Every structure is written in structure tokens, then in C-alpha cells.
Amino acid sequence: ExxxxxxxxxxxxxxxxxxxLNCSYEVTNFRSLLWYKQEKKAPTFxxxxxxxxxxxxxxxxxSILDKxxxxxxxxxxxxxxxxxxxxxxxxxxxxxxxLTFGKGTKLSVIP
Amino acid sequence: GAVVSQHPxxxxxxxxxxxxxxxxxxxxxxxxxxWYRQFPKQSLMLMxxxxxxxxxxYEQGVEKDKFLINHASLTLSTLTVTSAHPEDSxxxxxxxxxxxxxxxxxxxxxxxxxxxx
Numbered sequence: 001e002x003x004x005x006x007x008x009x010x011x012x013x014x015x016x017x018x019x020x021l022n023c024s025y026e027v028t029n030f031r032s033l034l035w036y037k038q039e040k041k042a043p044t045f046x047x048x049x050x051x052x053x054x055x056x057x058x059x060x061x062x063s064i065l066d067k068x069x070x071x072x073x074x075x076x077x078x079x080x081x082x083x084x085x086x087x088x089x090x091x092x093x094x095x096x097x098x099l100t101f102g103k104g105t106k107l108s109v110i111p
Numbered sequence: 112g113a114v115v116s117q118h119p120x121x122x123x124x125x126x127x128x129x130x131x132x133x134x135x136x137x138x139x140x141x142x143x144x145x146w147y148r149q150f151p152k153q154s155l156m157l158m159x160x161x162x163x164x165x166x167x168x169y170e171q172g173v174e175k176d177k178f179l180i181n182h183a184s185l186t187l188s189t190l191t192v193t194s195a196h197p198e199d200s201x202x203x204x205x206x207x208x209x210x211x212x213x214x215x216x217x218x219x220x221x222x223x224x225x226x227x228x
Contacts (some may be wrong), residue, residue: 034216042204042219096141097208099217103154
């Protein structure tokens with residue numbers, strides 16, 4: 001059974017801190033890994049990673065995939081209160097277009 | 112681009128009624144859409160995969176007669192919760208797959224919070 005595990009499950013930081021969220025996966029014929037941000041409503045797409053070692057960046061957020069370690073990290077620099085959300089990691093396996101989701105990391109950024 | 116609209120965003124209704132939730136891809140065609148359910152402080156649980164023009168594929172443990180899915184066009188899928196009961200109260204989220212299978216991300220609607228009294 002495919003599995004995606006995120007850590008930590010929750011994290012509290014102060015504004016301006018840098019955070020690293022972790023995601024590991026056990027997915028048969030893994031194809032790609034995705035990060036989403038979920039605030040009060042449904043998840044919004046952040047990154048999709050297919051190749052190992054290539055960093056994807058969007059503003060203060062960046063992410064990288066390590067296929068050797070079967071893992072990915074999501075970095076957020078200079079955190080702001082607006083970054084407070086649940087960050088979800090999900091993976092596609094080959095031959096399947098269904099996503100396997102992790103339980104998420106709840107990030108709280110306090111002023 | 113890649114906007115998914117879900118309606119309604121919030122429903123309160125009496126036990127025994129049926130509730131229909133719509134999921135629309137606004138600026139792309141979606142051969143495949145997905146319906147998820149999310150309980151408080153839990154991650155998304157896939158309920159079913161909806162394919163345009165064919166029957167939906169339900170996950171194990173999801174009653175297909177209870178949760179009716181129709182994907183009649185490339186931009187619209189509907190989920191009908193039939194004879195809803197309080198235990199059906201939850202946050203329902205749809206997503207649509209843009210592009211080829213697995214080569215593009217799923218894009219999510221804003222979700223529907225369903226409360227059955």
C-alpha cells in the first residue's frame with residue numbers, strides 16, 4: 001500500500017524564522033511529488049517535483065526532491081503570519097492518477 | 112489558470128434530504144475529477160474518481176448508492192449525498208486533473224461544508 005509520511009505534524013515558529021517541512025514516501029513506481037497549502041478551504045497547489053535534485057522556487061518557498069532518500073523538503077524563509085496553514089504532501093504512482101496524501105504539517109507562525 | 116469552482120460552499124439541511132454538490136473546471140477541460148472527504152484535523156480521504164462519460168470508481172468502504180457521482184461533461188462533475196444523515200456531515204472537496212494523467216497537478220475546489228441536522 002502506498003504511503004506518504006510528513007513530519008513534523010505541527011510546528012510553531014515566530015515571524016521571520018525559516019522552517020523546513022519533511023515528506024517521505026513509499027509509492028510503487030513513484031512518478032512525482034506535490035506540495036499543497038491548505039488554509040481554511042481546500043488545498044492550493046504549490047509545487048510538483050518529478051526530478052531529483054532540482055529545486056523549485058516560488059518567492060520565499062522552495063522545494064526539492066531526493067529520489068534516493070524517497071523524500072522531499074519544503075522550505076519557507078522569513079516566515080509571515082500568512083504562511084500559517086496546513087501543508088500537504090502527496091505523491092503520484094505510475095499508472096495511476098490518484099494522489100496519496102500525507103497527514104499534513106500544521107504550521108503556525110506567531111508575530 | 113486552472114481554476115476549479117465548487118458549489119455550494121456551505122449547506123445545512125435536515126436528515127433524510129439529498130444534497131447535490133457541483134464541481135466545475137472553469138478554464139480547462141477535465142476528463143477526470145476526484146471527490147474527497149475531510150474530517151476535522153485529518154488529511155483528505157479519496158472517495159471516488161469521476162471520469163467523464165463513464166461510471167465513477169469508488170474507493171473501498173464508500174457506498175456508491177449513498178454518494179452518487181455524475182460526470183456528464185468535461186467541465187462538470189456532481190456529487191449527490193442521498194438521504195443524508197448526521198454522520199454524513201463533513202467537508203467535501205473536489206479536484207480536477209488538468210492534462211495527462213499524473214503529469215499535471217490536481218487542482219482543488221474550495222470545498223463544501225455539509226452539516227446535517
